[in-house]
Amino acid sequence: LYVDAELGAGQPVAVTKDQAHYLFGVMRLKTGAMVALFNGRDGEWQAEVIVANKRNAVLECRSQSKPLQMPPDLWLLFAPIKKARTDFIVEKAAEMGAARICPVVTDYTQSERMRQDRLQAHAVEAAEQCGGTYVPEVADLTRLDKMLENWPQDRHLLFCDETRVGEPATDLAALPRGPWAILIGPEGGFSPDEVDFLRGLDFAHSISLGPRILRADTAAVAALALWQRALGD
Ligand code: SAM
Secondary structure, eight states: OBOSSOOOTTOEEEOOHHHHIIIIIISOOOTTOEEEEEOSSSOEEEEEEEEESSSOEEEEEEEEEEOOOOOOSEEEEEOOOSHHHHHHHHHHHHHTTOSEEEEEEOTTOOOOOOOHHHHHHHHHHHHHHTTOSOOOEEOOOEEHHHHHHTOOTTOEEEEEOGGGBTBOOOOGGGSOOSOEEEEEOOTTOOOHHHHHHHHHOTTEEEEOOOSSOOOHHHHHHHHHHHHHHHHOO
């Protein structure tokens, strides 16, 4: 269970009303039961239920059951698409172990509205369901060109380039190790100017995800899996 509180031996932790409903209404836990908690910073802690009712729920940390497990230093940059598909991308990126998720506005981005807090909540749920101890940060929406102007020079960019369609998926094993970011375009793909610009960046590597044009949400999962297989240890 994710909590927005410090975790440490003897630390009391209050849970939200919804969490109290889940723990004591749905799961029917009683005083003395143990619950695994994480906050994205202090690893996983086993906490004992001290007060268990739907209005007032308090747990107390007993011992750490997992240290904080940091994911590989991988960012996912993607252009927001329709709401449900954007949610899907955030959820899958968190499950696949992206460390940071950055929605970006590109030339053909159609959906420039997004609620960062809602997407962050999806990332928390995804981390919860896969037993992670880390929650990726969902950054605020930023223009891709602005982000690339201030790009950290040691971070490689995996440019998922749909103009390579027809080529087999690129073998990533020969690419350098180190910090990486994956870039996925919107439904309409990247504009010709963006493709030229991205191909000219010395930290960017243009790759194919295989012979067919994938939907942006599928492309994000495929790129995360290829990267993890080749470079993610
Ligand atoms: N119109 C579809 C949709 O509704 O989502 C296709 C979108 S595709 C153009 C979106 C992005 O996925 C591209 O900009 C690219 O980053 C990535 N992508 C999709 N297929 C790809 C492929 N075969 N190789 C490389 N990147 C690909």
